[in-house]
Amino acid sequence: MRKRYLSIDLSQDGEDEMYKYERRAQRMIGRWAGVRGPSRKRTTPEEEYLTKEDLNEEDGDVIIEPAKPIPVHARCDVLVVGGGPSGLSAALAARRTGADVILMDRFGCFGGVITTVGMETIAWYRYEGCVDSQGIGVEMERLAASMGGTIKWPYNDSECLDADFFKVVADHLVTTSGIRPLLHSYAVDAIMEEDTIKGIILECKSGRRAILAQRVIDCTGDADIAYFAGAEYRKTKKDQMMGVTTVINCAGVDKEKFIDYTEKNPATYRDWSRTWDQETSGKEDDLRSPYLDLEFEKAREMGAIPQETQNLGGSWSALSSAGEATNLNLVHLMNVDCTDVEDITKAEMEGRVQGMHAIQALKAVVPGFENAKLRNFGMTLGVRDSRKIIGRHNLTADEVKNQAKFADSIGTFPEFIDGYNILIIPTTGRYFQVPYGCLVPPKVKNLLVAGRCVAGDKVSHCAMRNMMACTVTGQGAGVAAAVSIKEGVNTHDVSIDAVQAELKQQGVKID
Incomplete structure (x- = not known):
C-alpha cells in the first residue's frame, strides 16, 4: 500500500491558499445544491446559539491530515462518555435496563468532579424541609457511607464524600454491574451518518481508536460530543461566566481548635453577600454556613x-480526626473559558499559586491552621460553566423557581439554585420536575446529553x-437510551411512558 504523508505548507506567509480555496468552493457548491449552512442566532446579550462550524478558523496555518x-476498539449498545456523577448514573441505568454499556473517561478513575476536582459534596443543601431527588445519586452516596467513605457535612444532614475513596466506590459500582470500563481515553470526534451519531473517535495510549455504539450519551460536562456532532449549543460570554475553582486539601489541622x-x-x-449583590429568598440568610472570607482580608492587612x-474565600467542609481539611x-x-486550552492552562497554574x-x-x-x-490539589479545575446544548426543551428560570411539571419528567430536583449571585436553599419542600426534552439535541439522533450541559x-x-x-439527568438518559434500543426507535421518538x-x-x- 502506498504510504501517505502529512502535507504542511512551509511558505513564508504560512498560508495554504489551495486549501482555503477548496473550502470556499465546497461551501459554494453546497449552497447551490440547497444545503443549508449552520445558523448563528443571538439569544441574549450574554449568550449566542452556536455550532462547531461557527467557530472554524479560516485564516492561519493549517495541516491537512490525510485519510x-x-x-x-469496541462496539456496544450504549456508550457513555464521561464517568462523573451523570456518567456513572447513565451507565448504571442503561445497564440495569438491559443494555451492553461502555463507560469511558479521560482520567485514570471514575467519579468526575468528585474524584478529579475533590468536590466532595454531592448534595450539601439538605437543610430541614428539603424534598430531595431519589435514584442512583442517593444510592451512590449511601453506598459510600456503608463502605466508610463519608464524613458528615457541617450544619445539616448532608454527607461529605471522601474524594479518593470514592474512586473505590465508583470502581465497585462499575465492576459489579457489568459495565465495560475504559479509562485514559479522550474523546476527540463524533462518528456521524447524516444526522445520526454512530460512535466516537478517541485518543489513548493505544493510539487513535473508534468505538461504535447504537446510542451515545454525552456526560463530558462541556457538551464535547454534542459539539463534535454539530449540535447547537449556547455559551455565556467569558467575562460573565461563573468562575473556576482550584480545590485545595490540607493536612496538619487541629480540628478541635478550628471548630x-x-x-x-x-x-x-448572609455573609456570602458581603462582597457581591446576592439574590436570596430571605430564608437562607440566617442558616449556618461553613464559610471563610474576612480571614483573607485580615491576612492581607x-x-x-x-x-x-x-477571589480568595469560600467554603470548607470535611474535617478528619487525622487533621485533614479537604474540599477547601x-x-x-x-x-476563564475551559473550552479554550490556553485559558485552562493558565488557570491551572494560577490556581496553584493562589x-x-x-x-x-x-x-x-x-x-487550628x-x-x-x-496535602494535595485537585487533579483538575472545578468548572461551573461552559457549553450548554440547545435542547428540544430549554429549561428556564421561571420553571426551576416555580415547581414546573412536565409530561416527559425523568425525575425531580429540589428548588436549589446556586450561581450567578443567586442562592436559593430548598427548605420549603418545593421542587421541580426535570424534562426529558432538556437532554435531547433536536438535530442529532441517538445522542443524549446529561450533566451540567443540559x-x-x-x-x-x-x-x-x-x-x-x-445524577437525575444521567439516570434519565441511560434509561431512555436503553429503552429506545428495545423499541427499535431513535432517541427522539422513544416512548416516554x-x-x-x-x-x-x-x-x-x-x-
Whole structure:
C-alpha cells in the first residue's frame, strides 16, 4: 500500500491558499445544491446559539491530515462518555435496563468532579424541609457511607464524600454491574451518518481508536460530543461566566481548635453577600454556613499574603480526626473559558499559586491552621460553566423557581439554585420536575446529553449544574437510551411512558 504523508505548507506567509480555496468552493457548491449552512442566532446579550462550524478558523496555518484507517476498539449498545456523577448514573441505568454499556473517561478513575476536582459534596443543601431527588445519586452516596467513605457535612444532614475513596466506590459500582470500563481515553470526534451519531473517535495510549455504539450519551460536562456532532449549543460570554475553582486539601489541622473558632465566629449565608449583590429568598440568610472570607482580608492587612490576591474565600467542609481539611473551596478564578486550552492552562497554574496564598493566609489568621500544610490539589479545575446544548426543551428560570411539571419528567430536583449571585436553599419542600426534552439535541439522533450541559438558560443552569441534578439527568438518559434500543426507535421518538415506567422501577421519583 502506498504510504501517505502529512502535507504542511512551509511558505513564508504560512498560508495554504489551495486549501482555503477548496473550502470556499465546497461551501459554494453546497449552497447551490440547497444545503443549508449552520445558523448563528443571538439569544441574549450574554449568550449566542452556536455550532462547531461557527467557530472554524479560516485564516492561519493549517495541516491537512490525510485519510487513514482507524481501528475499531469496541462496539456496544450504549456508550457513555464521561464517568462523573451523570456518567456513572447513565451507565448504571442503561445497564440495569438491559443494555451492553461502555463507560469511558479521560482520567485514570471514575467519579468526575468528585474524584478529579475533590468536590466532595454531592448534595450539601439538605437543610430541614428539603424534598430531595431519589435514584442512583442517593444510592451512590449511601453506598459510600456503608463502605466508610463519608464524613458528615457541617450544619445539616448532608454527607461529605471522601474524594479518593470514592474512586473505590465508583470502581465497585462499575465492576459489579457489568459495565465495560475504559479509562485514559479522550474523546476527540463524533462518528456521524447524516444526522445520526454512530460512535466516537478517541485518543489513548493505544493510539487513535473508534468505538461504535447504537446510542451515545454525552456526560463530558462541556457538551464535547454534542459539539463534535454539530449540535447547537449556547455559551455565556467569558467575562460573565461563573468562575473556576482550584480545590485545595490540607493536612496538619487541629480540628478541635478550628471548630472552636468557627463556633465563636459563626458564618451564615448572609455573609456570602458581603462582597457581591446576592439574590436570596430571605430564608437562607440566617442558616449556618461553613464559610471563610474576612480571614483573607485580615491576612492581607497583616502582610501575610500579597495585596493583589483576589477571589480568595469560600467554603470548607470535611474535617478528619487525622487533621485533614479537604474540599477547601477557597480559590476562584474568573474570566476563564475551559473550552479554550490556553485559558485552562493558565488557570491551572494560577490556581496553584493562589492556593498556596490561601494556605498561607489560613496559617497566619485561622486558629487550628497554624501547622497546616498542603496535602494535595485537585487533579483538575472545578468548572461551573461552559457549553450548554440547545435542547428540544430549554429549561428556564421561571420553571426551576416555580415547581414546573412536565409530561416527559425523568425525575425531580429540589428548588436549589446556586450561581450567578443567586442562592436559593430548598427548605420549603418545593421542587421541580426535570424534562426529558432538556437532554435531547433536536438535530442529532441517538445522542443524549446529561450533566451540567443540559439545555437551559443561565438561572436554570445554576440548578442543573449541581451534582445530584446531574445524577437525575444521567439516570434519565441511560434509561431512555436503553429503552429506545428495545423499541427499535431513535432517541427522539422513544416512548416516554416506557422510560418513566423503567425509572420508577429503578427507584426514581418522577412526580
